[in-house]
Amino acid sequence: MMNIDTALKEAMSITGAVGAALVDYESGMSLGTLGGGDWLDLEVAAAGNTEVVRSKLRVMSALGLTDSIEDILITLHRQYHLIRLLHPAKGTSTLFLYLVLDRERANLALARHQLKRIETDLVV
Template sequence: MPGIDESLLEAMRLPGARGASLVDWISGLALGAVGDAPGGDLEATAAETAELARHVAESGSLAPAGGTAPRDDEPPVEDMIVTTADSYHLLRFVSTPFDSTVFLHLWLDRNDGNLALARIRLAEMADRLVLG
């Protein structure tokens, strides 16, 4: 049964993975991190990506039509993908049965990473982190 570190290490085994972290999107705190941080400063990266994730989580426009979110206490968005010239950033919201506001952030090298595979695996990891 994985804890935070085991889940992040598992994410790092994906092809092209450069860094993985678990971040609180309201406070901007990184609860755990392995590998490198984009920009070289883990705390700054966590705070910046948290702000981005918060805007998306709170967006009414991006929510599924007709309030079809699985539960009313979950963010209406599942994941976010940011691409740059050399990287993919995959942010996956983690839903928990208690109060938490966290997402997994996986940083992939664009040459070696497989975005579609990583998206599926990261969703599975997010579920396993909480449900076992």
């Protein structure tokens, strides 16, 4: 079992990680952030990615898809932006883990695997 701070520290220990946040996509607010910097405002990114998640959920609803989103990947020339929706063992969640990776240093498959492990252990 891990809390938000521990989960963010674990996310930042993923090779290539430059910023991480836990975000509520209903409110658009982050429950915690770690990393980032002048060129990466995690609060702005959290709010913006809330719109990405909401938009995808609207499209899925319009299409009548009953599946759930595992993660959303945005690939930039120098970065990966990974959005992993949280699916707790019981109940529903409006939270997602957001991870920004340096593309030159990151292993995307490994990062996805590690975020899944963090999701499993996270208790909010």
